[in-house]
Amino acid sequence: MPSAVRFGVNYTPSEGWFHHWLDFDPDSVRADLDSIAALGLDHIRVFPLWPYFQPNRTLIRPRAVEQLVALADAAAERGLDVNVDGLQGHLSSFDFLPAWTGTWHRRNIFTDPEVVEGEETYLRTLAAALADRPNFIGMTIGNEVNQFAAGPHPDPDRITPEQAGRWLTRLLAACAEGAPGKLHLHASYDAAWYQDxxxxxxxxxxxxxxxxAVHSWVFNGTAQRHGRTxxxxxxxxxxxxxxxxxxxxDPHRPVWLQEVGAPAPLIPAEHAAAFTEATVDNVxxxxxxxxxxxxxxxxxxxxxxxxxxLEYGLGLLTNERRPKPAAEALARVVQERRTHRPAPRTTALVVDTAAGRSVCAxxxxxxxxxxxxxxxxxxPTTVLESRADDKDHLAARGITEVVTPEQVTQ
Known part of the structure; x- marks a missing residue:
């Protein structure tokens, strides 16, 4: 049977950007959600700003949590489900970290015991507040939190892969404690796949x-090398x-294209609709x-x-909530392609990262x-070099041919 693909949007408020949490206006939020629902979308991804919600390690503002729930309820009234990112974290080139993690209180956000305990409490609190809402999809730990852990961040909190894994496991467990049975995940920008x-x-x-979760941005060298089309x-x-x-x-683990956009000038405004349609059709x-x-x-x-x-013009809708050509293109795809049953990808490209992940960049x-x-x-799809001869693994994924990069480029 075909499966239904979810189509949604990362919610950036039309008034005040994410600073709207400081002057929360339910009427403005409802108008924004009306304009999103009119595109035929079924969910939004929502971004509480961490310092506004937890300004002190032991203070999670009740009023802020109530406003988050009010936003989720307004979304439900419009047929929109909600995923909530907790640790913001990094958004649109700005870092939003609580004062209790920086300067005179500088502590590693991934390893300091008190900081991690505060993060657990925060994520568990947000999840629990929404746990009984039928339209609550679940929590994402935070937005591209991996950018805090290495360069090019100017002041990274250095950790090892083992420490990163322990941190993720612990915070995912906190989300599940707050909202059992929901979908909880974490999200990295593409350095997780590309940066050695x-x-x-x-x-x-x-x-x-x-x-x-994968986040796809073609300003990472892709469009510069290959052009907009x-x-x-x-x-x-x-x-x-x-x-x-x-x-x-899991050979059939679900994958969420959680972020993708049409960044100018690499994708000029007049070509954003064509890029949107091509990208969604291909994925x-x-x-x-x-x-x-x-x-x-x-x-x-x-x-x-x-x-x-580039950040000013990424919206599907203007600040006046008018749909742009890219929004109309996405709405067409949503209407035509809601069901999803592509054939298996039978050709697998071997991935060998012994020399570093940059081979994938x-x-x-x-x-x-x-x-x-x-x-x-x-x-094509991909397979690790260590699994390239694993007949059971290949069969479970429907792979019938395995090729190496060298064979492709000869």
Whole structure:
């Protein structure tokens, strides 16, 4: 039977951006949600700002939690389910860390016992507040928290992969304690797959939590190398979905394309609709896709200063809540492609990261071979070198042919 793919959007409030939590306006939120629901979407991803919700390690503001629940209830009234990211963390080039983790109180957010205990309490509290809401999907630990753990962050909290795994396991357990039976996960930006010294690893993404999240941004060197209409660019999201499967222990582990957007100037505004449609069409050809959540709902207001230029225009809707061409393109795809039953991807590209994960990054052997196979119509997936001869593993995934990057590029 075909399965229903979830289509949603990362909710960026049209008034005040995420600072709206300081001046929470239910009427404005409802109007935003009306404009999202009108696109035919079925869920939103919501971002409490961690310092606003937990300004002291032992103070989680009850009023802030009530406002989060009110937002979730307003979403339910419009047929929208809600995923909540807890530790914000990093958003649109800004870091939002509580004062009790920095400067005079500088402590590692991944390893300090008191900080981690505070994080557990915070995530458990948010999850418990929403646990009885039928439209609550579950918690994401935070948005791209791996960016705090290594360069290019200017002041990283250095940890080992083992420490990252223990931190993720502990915080996922806190989410499950607060809201048993919901889907709880964590989310890394693509350094987890591409950066050799990143302590958050592909194994963490593909094996911890109830499903795998991938975040696809073509400003990472993909569009620069391949152009706005290049195969690698229009299939980057699909590539990350299929790359994640190399490390998954469950051959049918669901994968959530949790963030993807059309960043200018690499994707000029007049081409955003075409990029949106191509990206979503291509990722819908990936088996075991849980859903697609576009970044983002509404533009950032020009009244707000110091954002990178590309951030201001990423919304599907303007600040006046009017749909842009990309929104109309996404709405068409949603209406036409709600059911999802792609054929298995029978050709697997071998992934060997002995020399480092950068072989999977733009310009790397795995990345470029995947793009070439895709351009040739092969519909590739990936398999770890250690599993390339595992007949049971290959059969469980429907793989009938295994090729190496060298064989592709000869």
């Amino acid at each position: 010294d990143q302590p958050f690893t592909p194994e963490h993404s593909a094996r911890l939590g109830d499903l795998t 290049g195969t690698a660019t229009e299939h980057h999201a699909a590539y990350l979905v299929e790359l994640s499967k190399a490390w998954a222990e 819908l050809d990936c088996p075991d896709l849980w859903g697609v959540t576009w970044w983002c709902s509404h533009d950032v207001s020009r009244d707000l200063a110091d954002f990178p230029e 733009p310009g790397g052997a795995v990345f470029e071979a995947f793009a070439r196979l895709t351009a040739d119509g092969a519909r």
